[in-house]
Amino acid sequence: MIMEISAEGVRSGDERIIARVISQVENQRQQVFPLLKELYRSTELAYLVGITGPPGSGKSTLVEKLVLSWTAEEEKVAVIAIDPSSEFSGGALLGDRIRMGKISTEKNVFIRSMATRGYLGGLNPAIFDTVVVLSAAGYQKVVIETVGVGQNEIDIVRLADTTLVVTVPEAGDEIQTFKAGLMEAGDIFVLNKADQPTASRMGLILKQMLEMNDSENHSSDNSDWEVPIVKTVGTEGEGIEELRRAVMQHRDFLSRSQKERYNRSRVIRNHVVHLMEEFLRNHYIDPLLESPVFQEILAGISARKTDPYTAVEQLLKSFNKEQGKHEN
Ligand SMILES: Nc1nc2c(ncn2[C@@H]2O[C@H](COP(=O)(O)OP(=O)(O)OP(=O)(O)O)[C@@H](O)[C@H]2O)c(=O)[nH]1
Ligand SMILES: [Mg+2]
Structure with missing residues (x-):
């Protein structure tokens, strides 16, 4: 039995309630859909900032540092740290990755880590659902931190309204391996650890790469936005004000050009597809895999009494019949 949580409970902003709902969103998804339905319809989604x-x-x-600068302006901010390792470790490494001890006790800040798990289509739909919950709970900004520069990160980054791609001076070679999609998805590039001696060289490389990327992608979403490179020393808070301003400028740009709306409709479309999958x-699929019928079909395919193509056609037909039964 799960405890019934009301929409009012979530909207009250009680962190324990929110944490519990997010756990349900991750583990007891079906049960929490009625609540999500109610929350979604009465909630303006928070502004999403991705960082990878x-x-x-x-x-x-x-x-x-960014979160502190936002809460200083009376905003409520949530952070979702995506943990790619938890597929294997069951989340045991989470504590190590977040290292945001200072803000976790801060009023108006909520921190949560979530697994990506190898979902069909890449993105764990629970991430979007969590954004719905956090938005309903009054968080105006939600930051999603992912580690890495691969396809999964790009998928997550595509959720965000504004995406920060962080590099460091010593990433010289690594940056060459950034997926092209990530170069495009980055709305703001951050060159962190600018206190290191090779920072200015790295700044030049980054600039060249962005220019090259720009001239190759005239039609990309970001064609009217000049992607800034912000140098920071995170540990000292240097460059944070500039970074904060860059995020604000990108947000203004999105709302001026109506791209925020465009991005949101793409995100919603993807979420609908994920929910259908x-x-x-x-x-249909999982129950079938458990059933003796499926074993028979596989045996039939091995023995060449049937073939995978016909078998799938027949299975889909039987799903349709099943669906007919549900509807009557
Ligand atoms: N020298 C220097 N060190 C920094 C700077 N910013 C962060 N660090 C240090 O770099 C280390 C990693 O910082 P994190 O903020 O945990 O990095 P992260 O990208 O979140 O790490 P993961 O989530 O594990 O991928 C810490 O020891 C920080 O103190 C900087 O600007 N200069
Ligand atoms: Mg981290």
Whole structure:
């Protein structure tokens, strides 16, 4: 049995309630859908800031400073730290990754880590649902921190309204391996650890890469936005004010050009697709995998009494019949 939590409970902003709902969003998804339905319809989604970059580049340090600058202006801010390792460790490494001790006790700040788990289509739909919950609880900004520069990060980054890509001076070679999609997805590049001697060289490399990327992508979403490179020393708070301003400018740019709306409709579309995939998996595919019928079909395919193509056609037909039964 799960405890019934009301929409009012979430809207009250009680952190324990929010934490509990997010756990349900992750683990007892079906049960929490009625609540999500209610919350979604009466909630303006928070502004989403994505931050990604190589391990140890200083993302959490920067997030901590940024969040403090926002709460100083009376904003409520939530941070979702995406943990790629928890698929294997069951979340045991989470504590190490967040390192945001100072802000976790701060009023008006909520921190949560979540797993990506190898979802079909890449993105764990629970992340979007969590954003719905946090928005309903009154958080005006939600920061999503991911580590790495791979496809999964790009998917998560695509959720965000404004995406920060963090690099460091020593990432010289690493940056060459950034996926092209990540270069495009970055709305603001942050060159952190600017206190290190090779920082200015790295700044030049980054600038060249962005220019090259820009001339190759005239039609990309960001064609009217000049992607800034902000140099920071996260540990000292240097450059944070500039970074804060860059985020604000990008937000203004999005709302002026109506791109925020465009981005949101894409995000919603993706979420609907993810929910459908999840539904099909839970209601049709997974139960089938458990059933003796499926074993028979596999045996039939091995023995060449049937073939995978025909088998799938027949399975889909039987799903349809099943669906007909539900509807009657
Ligand atoms: N010299 C220097 N060190 C920094 C700077 N910013 C962060 N660090 C240090 O770099 C280390 C990693 O910082 P984090 O903020 O945890 O980096 P992260 O990118 O969140 O790390 P993961 O989440 O594990 O990928 C810490 O020891 C920080 O103190 C900086 O500007 N200069
Ligand atoms: Mg971190």
